[in-house]
Amino acid sequence: MRIHPLTGEFAQRADETAFLVHQLPQTRALLGYTLVFCTLFYLAFSLSDLAALGYGPTYLKLCAARAVVAATAGTCAWLAYHRPLTLHATRIAASGAETVALACFTFIAVQRPDEFHWHAMSLAIMLIVIYLYIPNSFANALVLASAATAVFLVLTLKYGRLTAADGVTMVMLLVLANAFGALAARRFNQVSREEYQARVALQHTAARDHLTGCYNRRYLHETLMRPGQVRTPHHGGLLTVVLCDIDHFKRINDTYGHASGDAVLRSFAELLRHMTRDGVDSVVRYGGEEFLAILPGTDLDGGIHLAERLRTRFADTSVMTDDGKERMRTTASFGVACADPAADGGHHVLRDLIAVADKLMYDAKRGGRDRVHACCACSNPPAGLRRA
Numbered sequence: 001m002r003i004h005p006l007t008g009e010f011a012q013r014a015d016e017t018a019f020l021v022h023q024l025p026q027t028r029a030l031l032g033y034t035l036v037f038c039t040l041f042y043l044a045f046s047l048s049d050l051a052a053l054g055y056g057p058t059y060l061k062l063c064a065a066r067a068v069v070a071a072t073a074g075t076c077a078w079l080a081y082h083r084p085l086t087l088h089a090t091r092i093a094a095s096g097a098e099t100v101a102l103a104c105f106t107f108i109a110v111q112r113p114d115e116f117h118w119h120a121m122s123l124a125i126m127l128i129v130i131y132l133y134i135p136n137s138f139a140n141a142l143v144l145a146s147a148a149t150a151v152f153l154v155l156t157l158k159y160g161r162l163t164a165a166d167g168v169t170m171v172m173l174l175v176l177a178n179a180f181g182a183l184a185a186r187r188f189n190q191v192s193r194e195e196y197q198a199r200v201a202l203q204h205t206a207a208r209d210h211l212t213g214c215y216n217r218r219y220l221h222e223t224l225m226r227p228g229q230v231r232t233p234h235h236g237g238l239l240t241v242v243l244c245d246i247d248h249f250k251r252i253n254d255t256y257g258h259a260s261g262d263a264v265l266r267s268f269a270e271l272l273r274h275m276t277r278d279g280v281d282s283v284v285r286y287g288g289e290e291f292l293a294i295l296p297g298t299d300l301d302g303g304i305h306l307a308e309r310l311r312t313r314f315a316d317t318s319v320m321t322d323d324g325k326e327r328m329r330t331t332a333s334f335g336v337a338c339a340d341p342a343a344d345g346g347h348h349v350l351r352d353l354i355a356v357a358d359k360l361m362y363d364a365k366r367g368g369r370d371r372v373h374a375c376c377a378c379s380n381p382p383a384g385l386r387r388a
């Protein structure tokens with residue numbers, strides 16, 4: 001997760017998207033709140049139009065411009081609060097409201113050409129709001145803010161009746177507002193992403209087994225066993241679990257030492273993770289030398305196939321001892337159980353399946369080890385699959 005040095009956002013698109021999705025509820029709330037707040041100020045400034053122009057057609061034109069901004073920003077705020085706007089939609093809402101507000105602002109400035117120095121001050125405040133308060137990407141904020149500044153300065157040259165000294169001061173002021181706005185936005189982006197990185201690292205540490213990198217028992221009980229957490233890809237899909245136990249593991253520890261035993265555990269876990277689907281299946285270190293694979297949308301045949309492949313691959317794999325002098329080889333026993341996750345309203349299916357797989361795995365041990373025992377715990381298993 002590398003942070004881009006210029007924008008303060010994640011350099012990889014996938015990391016940035018994951019961060020933004022995680023932040024989406026706060027982003028929506030911030031967008032709605034900020035737009036409402038800005039809209040109220042935008043409308044309140046019609047008082048200054050009245051004071052400058054008096055009541056008349058020009059004043060009414062400016063009121064209409066302010067009403068357009070209020071309607072756009074208000075709609076975006078309403079959508080942000082009341083509709084579950086997607087990531088993309090929040091960006092469009094933010095950029096849309098900003099564009100309309102800046103366009104109407106330049107229109108108002110041209111209608112009050114004697115006050116360009118005041119307008120510059122208002123624009124500087126708007127720039128800070130764009131960079132810091134309205135949630136948008138760094139690139140969008142930069143493009144909108146610098147384009148608005150450029151347009152404003154061109155209009156000042158054309159309509160503003162400023163002395164050269166005032167003109168230079170105005171340019172400097174707006175360049176400063178852009179520079180500090182961009183720097184502050186970059187800093188803010190960076191800090192929020194560093195915080196997210198720390199949270200992800202912490203979650204990873206809390207959920208994983210240190211030795212093998214598999215999920216730990218806590219994650220299994222607190223997350224995976226929660227009803228609805230393990231989803232099958234389509235309605236009616238089956239759920240299969242494979243419980244694996246390395247055979248005679250104590251002998252490996254006793255013969256080659258604990259560190260060599262650890263190497264065998266890592267090698268088995270690596271094989272298991274490699275053979276299961278990334279982001280779909282979950283691999284848990286269930287006990288000392290016991291591992292659990294949770295396979296959503298997989299029937300008994302699929303579970304047996306995986307267990308058999310694992311069994312043969314592991315039996316063929318030799319692992320180097322810690323001192324690098326010998327190669328160790330052992331086998332593993334497997335219990336495979338399958339059920340319909342919708343049964344029992346989805347409650348306790350995983351827990352019950354693990355209990356069945358545990359029994360099957362011990363049957364495999366008693367049957368001579370290095371084998372797969374399987375059973376379908378569905379209410380109506382396909383013929384021949386009740387016990388394999």
Ligand SMILES: Nc1nc2c(ncn2[C@@H]2O[C@H](COP(=O)(O)OP(=O)(O)OP(=O)(O)O)[C@@H](O)[C@H]2O)c(=O)[nH]1
Binds near residue numbers: 245
């Ligand atoms: N190296 C290492 N050993 C571990 C770890 N966790 C548990 N063990 C050891 O794993 C061994 C498990 O032994 P047993 O439960 O008797 O099982 P086994 O020798 O594999 O026998 P069977 O399962 O019946 O084939 C014990 O000696 C534990 O100390 C670990 O993280 N690293």
